[in-house]
Amino acid sequence: MSATPGAKTMQARPDGEEPAPRPRAHFGEFALLYAVSQMKVRYRQAWLGRLWNLLEPLLFLAVLTVVFSVLNQASVRDFAVYLFAGLVPWRYLERSIMGCVDSIADGGWLLRRIAAPAFVLPLTAWLQASVDFVFSLLALALVLALLADSWTIHLACVLPAALLVGALGLGVGTMFAVLNVFARDVKPLLQFTLMLLFFSSPVLIKQSVAPADSPLAAIFAWHPLTPVVGLFQQPIYMHAWPPAADWLTVASFAFGSLALGWLLLVRLQQRFYFYL
Amino acid sequence: MTAHLIRLEDVDVSFHRRPVQSRRLWDHLRARVGQRRALRLHALRRVCLHVAAGEKLGIVGRNGAGKSTLLRVMAGVIVPERGSVSVASGRTLAPLIELGIGFHPELSGRENCYLGGSLLGISSREMRLRIEEIAAFSELEEFLDEPVKTYSSGMYARLAFALATCRRPDILLLDEVLAVGDQFFVRKSLARMQRLMRDGTTVVIVSHNLDLLATQCNRLVWLEHGEVRADGPSAEVAAAYRRSGGRELKC
Numbered sequence: 001m002s003a004t005p006g007a008k009t010m011q012a013r014p015d016g017e018e019p020a021p022r023p024r025a026h027f028g029e030f031a032l033l034y035a036v037s038q039m040k041v042r043y044r045q046a047w048l049g050r051l052w053n054l055l056e057p058l059l060f061l062a063v064l065t066v067v068f069s070v071l072n073q074a075s076v077r078d079f080a081v082y083l084f085a086g087l088v089p090w091r092y093l094e095r096s097i098m099g100c101v102d103s104i105a106d107g108g109w110l111l112r113r114i115a116a117p118a119f120v121l122p123l124t125a126w127l128q129a130s131v132d133f134v135f136s137l138l139a140l141a142l143v144l145a146l147l148a149d150s151w152t153i154h155l156a157c158v159l160p161a162a163l164l165v166g167a168l169g170l171g172v173g174t175m176f177a178v179l180n181v182f183a184r185d186v187k188p189l190l191q192f193t194l195m196l197l198f199f200s201s202p203v204l205i206k207q208s209v210a211p212a213d214s215p216l217a218a219i220f221a222w223h224p225l226t227p228v229v230g231l232f233q234q235p236i237y238m239h240a241w242p243p244a245a246d247w248l249t250v251a252s253f254a255f256g257s258l259a260l261g262w263l264l265l266v267r268l269q270q271r272f273y274f275y276l
Numbered sequence: 277m278t279a280h281l282i283r284l285e286d287v288d289v290s291f292h293r294r295p296v297q298s299r300r301l302w303d304h305l306r307a308r309v310g311q312r313r314a315l316r317l318h319a320l321r322r323v324c325l326h327v328a329a330g331e332k333l334g335i336v337g338r339n340g341a342g343k344s345t346l347l348r349v350m351a352g353v354i355v356p357e358r359g360s361v362s363v364a365s366g367r368t369l370a371p372l373i374e375l376g377i378g379f380h381p382e383l384s385g386r387e388n389c390y391l392g393g394s395l396l397g398i399s400s401r402e403m404r405l406r407i408e409e410i411a412a413f414s415e416l417e418e419f420l421d422e423p424v425k426t427y428s429s430g431m432y433a434r435l436a437f438a439l440a441t442c443r444r445p446d447i448l449l450l451d452e453v454l455a456v457g458d459q460f461f462v463r464k465s466l467a468r469m470q471r472l473m474r475d476g477t478t479v480v481i482v483s484h485n486l487d488l489l490a491t492q493c494n495r496l497v498w499l500e501h502g503e504v505r506a507d508g509p510s511a512e513v514a515a516a517y518r519r520s521g522g523r524e525l526k527c
Contacts (some may be wrong), residue, residue: 005443113353113376115351116395270355
């Protein structure tokens, strides 16, 4: 078959092919504008407006600190720093994943009308989670300023650790966003799994509480969140550099999930229209 | 040789017909083992269509004939199961499908202009210069900062049309956009559309308004059950379609 010279041809659903004639769109700008608009919409009718960006993580973290410092029989002052160090990256991860999971399934308003790359939708949800994370970091800095004894050089780890957790959230979120288009069971199953992971992780319970040979210690040793939150707990609470094994594990999770999420998206995005 | 902007070759599109409960695991399993075959609806069958630069193409047919699906295939929203679609590269394409260009219901008209504009290749900087003109053309100055979910379908379509045509696209795809506006806006939109066509924009219009298609288009395609029944000069195809009285083609 002959085609107009220079034409962009779209064959019938060969998985992974460039699917569409497209306008010369600014998809990066679209993702940014959409993320900003969504954040404005969130607190549009709230009296305190964007102040909630800071208040919400502070209140959430404060309640958990009081409850779990009692359960852990630790002082609130000491436990707050430990808890915040683990909770802030956990919330970033959880919000990235859960924000992404619905993004494509709810994206009919866009994907049924214009040939936009579906990736902009999880990317936008992830951008919102990233902005929330920045505010959580501010809350963490406030807590450290009030409660921590000292600030050490180890805090320099927080930025690369945040980048890895962000990549992990975007990768896992994209994977499940794609799967959720075809089976809406994915979201509740994922919610349940994340809850299980959270309550069995060393975010809420100090690893030192578990006796060496106990089942809890074994769970902590093999728990997938242990290295993730360790990248934050080690420098912030223990004033130590995280072990290289933790960096390697989290980097493998992050880049592996990003690659898998991207692969799934590219292979299946041509079928989204029929499920939205 | 005529330069074709859009070429469709042997395009087939079909949909699974899904009863509301069909996404349950049990239904998937039953379909897999063959107890209940998934019903398929053939929206387009072996459609071949070449649209030349500057052409004004109308698409006509009864409800369910595949008109909107054909437009979505041209826009790249639907990838066909078989066949190929090509659009000349480097051309800007503005699709107005389901009355909008990816408008988010919770966002205001202004925010949606920036969002939709970015999808049409209009940067925020350029949109700042054009937004007042869009508001004036759509006659929505007073409502531009209200969420589009509060707009009537006419207001929605006016904003979408004003946005899609604020800068001349190479290809404009219109799906019943002019059917929901009042007569004054339709007249204004037609004037703008004619100006775009004079300036070289290729326009593909889906509509049930045969008079509109016959007067605005130089070529008409009549679709029936997803197949091209007639393709030719608009006056001839419109006359044949009128004569058919909406009777269905015997397959």
